[in-house]
Amino acid sequence: MMFLGEAAKALNGQLAGRDCLFSAVTTDSRTIAGGELFIALRGPHFDGHHFLPEIIGKGASGAVVEPGVEADLPLIEVTDTLAGLGELAAYWRKRFSIPIVAVTGSNGKTTVKEMVGAILGKAGPGLVAYGNLNNHIGLPLSLLRLRKGDTYAVVEMGMNHSGEIAHLALLAKPTVAVINNAAPAHLEGLGSVADVARAKAEIIEGLDSDGTVVINADDHFFGLWQEASGERRVISFGANPKADVYWEWDQSSRLRLHTPLGEDAFCFPLPGDHNAINAAAAAAAAITTGATLDSVVAGLKNSRFVTGRLERKRGVHGCEIWDDTYNANPDSLAAALQVISKREGEKILVLGDMRELGSASNQHHQEAGKAAKRAGVSRLYTLGTTSGEAAQAFGQGACHFSDIDELIEALRKSLSRSAVVLVKGSRGMKMERVVRAIDNAQGGD
Structure with missing residues (x-):
């Protein structure tokens, strides 16, 4: 890929140790196979500098670190490793x-x-x-x-x-x-x-x-x-x-x-x-x-379903699952409802909270409940806090849960071969847990 000395120059950093070639760049010590440049990022729950002994043992070519760090491999010292990651990428892209x-x-x-x-x-x-x-x-x-x-x-x-x-x-x-x-x-x-x-x-x-x-x-x-x-x-x-x-x-x-x-x-x-x-x-x-x-x-x-984005699967009792669990906002929910509205069978929506909607969150969830009803959904299962607004707006046929295991238990009991189940929610709600529980391929039986 390039030599450490060239990378150090691109980052206005200081190379300590032998100048050698590295084959790739990573921020994840678990992916080191030998010959990579490791960039030691600091995060709220981790510090990449703590993994320097691990990457040495795995054969990394060098590491980009912040001041005051010592290790038995070539180091490029920069003020901010996160900024350095971006600067190195911009430098490389210019080629x-x-x-x-x-x-x-x-x-x-x-x-x-x-x-x-x-x-x-x-x-x-x-x-x-x-x-x-x-x-x-x-x-x-x-x-x-x-x-x-x-x-x-x-x-x-x-x-x-x-x-x-x-x-x-x-x-x-x-x-x-x-x-x-x-x-x-x-x-x-x-x-x-x-x-x-x-x-x-x-x-x-x-x-x-x-x-x-x-x-x-x-x-x-x-x-x-x-x-x-x-x-x-x-x-x-x-x-x-x-x-x-x-x-x-x-x-x-x-x-x-x-x-x-x-x-x-x-x-x-x-x-x-x-x-x-x-x-x-x-x-x-x-x-x-x-x-x-x-x-x-x-x-x-040759387009294919992207994981967690309206991905069709077969579930327990032969039901049809539409896994749209990657994320959720009002417009993406409307698009998913349009798809299942055209499917044959009893339509069920499992909806987790749609987050980051600000002061209009309650209103958007209420509209979601009404939109589900218009789309022909007969049963609505909601999980979280604000999604309860959707259940209330939906009315008869809706059940709200604060515990995901209780929701899964109730949902599994209600499924039949004719059911069409749309599962959706914001990323933080991890609604894929519901999909795993009712997906035949993942042991839902």
Whole structure:
């Protein structure tokens, strides 16, 4: 990858010890296999400096540390190791003159990222960020995985406060920035959906003047993002036929995409209008990098469920589970309800608290209960605190629980082969525990 001396120079740090080559960068001592550079981060519940003896035993090439640390391996001393991680990633990224697509939005970031990767992968090798590595630690680690021979990179950027995406965008310096949407999410840290939209627009700050901004023509904040783009090229997507890339379902329930390269209809494996929107976003982003229409269609036809994002499974007694447990906000819940509303069978919603909704939290949960009723849900099981508002608004057929084991017991007793169960909640609620308890593949029986 590079020599420690070069890394020290990039970080304005001091190298103590032998200059040698390292093959990769990690912040997790458990992943050391030999030859890596370990960056010792400090967190609220851990200190990477405590793991230096472990990485020495595993054969690490060196470590980036803060002042006052001694260890029997080469050390690069910097003032702040977290800042150093970002600086090293930005330095490394500059070596690559390839399309770099960065995706942000309240919903669908990871799905769009995976779709773009599937499309661009038809033409050559490249980097697609693992999972949801989208913050001030995950994004730099993703960039540091770039290697010679990569022809593209796709990353995502998340946030829960203003200024965070601007920082990430300046590290990644994308050539294409995708803003998928803005929804009620992280309101505690931002205040309003308009503030969320402005925070998402920060991704544009990382683009050079010849960069491309890909934005949702159906979103209320399209105009804001268009204005923030300035003189940069803007490509729009959505259901609106005026968009540069727009989608529709044809009479055979195939997804038809209309693009500047032409149109095509195909069997699309992911359910729901929200995934059609994600597909249009991915198509628009990929086309800006030079992808062909054939590659777009081939990539999207091979789209797969992302773990915990409306992932369909078979549960106990043959019931159908829709695992949407990765996270939750009002808009993503609405999208999931739209999907199960079209399924045959008794519809059951298991909903954990939707967090970070600020002063409007009770109202959003009440609306969630009403939306579930409109979607044809016959039974609602809620877990947590504010989700009780959803149960109350839902009325007859709703049960609220503060204990997850009691909820699981009640749910399991009510399941039948005809049941369609949607499980959803904010990340901190860990609603995947419910899925594991009723999923045949995970021993739910």
